[in-house]
Amino acid sequence: MAAVTAQALPARFGVPLALLALVLLALLLWQQRPQRTAPQLQQAVLLARPVSLGAFQLQDHQGLPVQPATLQGRWHLLSYGYTYCPDVCPLTLAKLANLQQQLASEAEFSQLDLLFYSIDPKRDSAVELAQYLQYFAADIRGLRPDPQVAALAKPFEQALSLRFNVQNDGIAPDSADYLVAHGIMLYLLNPDARLQAVFLPTTRPGVTVPEFDVDVLQADYLAIRRYLAAK
Structure with missing residues (x-):
C-alpha cells in the first residue's frame, strides 16, 4: 500500500486542523494570562457580585416616586441618617459635597450623584x-419612605442592611423630641441600581465621631471605577 504523505492529504482536512490548532493555542494563552487582582482599597469593600436592591419604591425631596429604574444609568453614592442628627449626618454630607466638587476636576469618572436616605420619615x-x-x-x-406605600421601603433598607433605632422611650407619642441611633456607612450604587461597594468610616485618636476622609474616599472610588472599567 502506498504511504500517505502530508501532501497527499485532501485539502479539506488542512483548514479545520489549522483552525483547531489556533483555538487550542488561544485557550492556552487565555489560561496563562495574568490574573487581575482587586484594587487595594483603604476605606471601601468592593463586592464581587453587585447586590440587587429589590423592588422598592421611595419618595424624593420633591415628592416624586423613586424606583430602581429611577436610579439606573448613573453612579450614586448614598448616605443615610436624619435631619435632626446633631453630628454624624451633617459632617458626612459636608464631606460628600466636597468629594463631589473634587471629582468635578477629574478627567475620568467625575460623574457621581449623591443620595441621602432619611430613616426618620415622621x-x-x-x-x-x-x-x-x-x-x-x-x-x-x-430620599424617604413613600408614605403612600411605606412597606416598599423595606426591600431597600434590607438590601443595604441599614441599621437604625428610634430612641423614644418615655417620650410622648406625638413628641418630636427624640434621637435616632444609626450606623455610619456609604453605599456605592452602580448604573444598574445595584450595590457595588460599601465605604466604612474610621475613628481618629481624640475624635469620638467616626468620619470619612475626602481624599481617601476619592482614591477608593476612582480605584473601583478604573478596576471595573478594565474588566
Whole structure:
C-alpha cells in the first residue's frame, strides 16, 4: 500500500486542523494570562457580585416616586441618617459635597450623584429634606419612605442592611423630641441600581465621631471605577 504523505492529504482536512490548532493555542494563552487582582482599597469593600436592591419604591425631596429604574444609568453614592442628627449626618454630607466638587476636576469618572436616605420619615418630610440638603449641595437628592406605600421601603433598607433605632422611650407619642441611633456607612450604587461597594468610616485618636476622609474616599472610588472599567 502506498504511504500517505502530508501532501497527499485532501485539502479539506488542512483548514479545520489549522483552525483547531489556533483555538487550542488561544485557550492556552487565555489560561496563562495574568490574573487581575482587586484594587487595594483603604476605606471601601468592593463586592464581587453587585447586590440587587429589590423592588422598592421611595419618595424624593420633591415628592416624586423613586424606583430602581429611577436610579439606573448613573453612579450614586448614598448616605443615610436624619435631619435632626446633631453630628454624624451633617459632617458626612459636608464631606460628600466636597468629594463631589473634587471629582468635578477629574478627567475620568467625575460623574457621581449623591443620595441621602432619611430613616426618620415622621419628622423628615419631603419639604424638610429639601430645606436641609440645600445647606450642603444643591444637587443632593433626598430620599424617604413613600408614605403612600411605606412597606416598599423595606426591600431597600434590607438590601443595604441599614441599621437604625428610634430612641423614644418615655417620650410622648406625638413628641418630636427624640434621637435616632444609626450606623455610619456609604453605599456605592452602580448604573444598574445595584450595590457595588460599601465605604466604612474610621475613628481618629481624640475624635469620638467616626468620619470619612475626602481624599481617601476619592482614591477608593476612582480605584473601583478604573478596576471595573478594565474588566
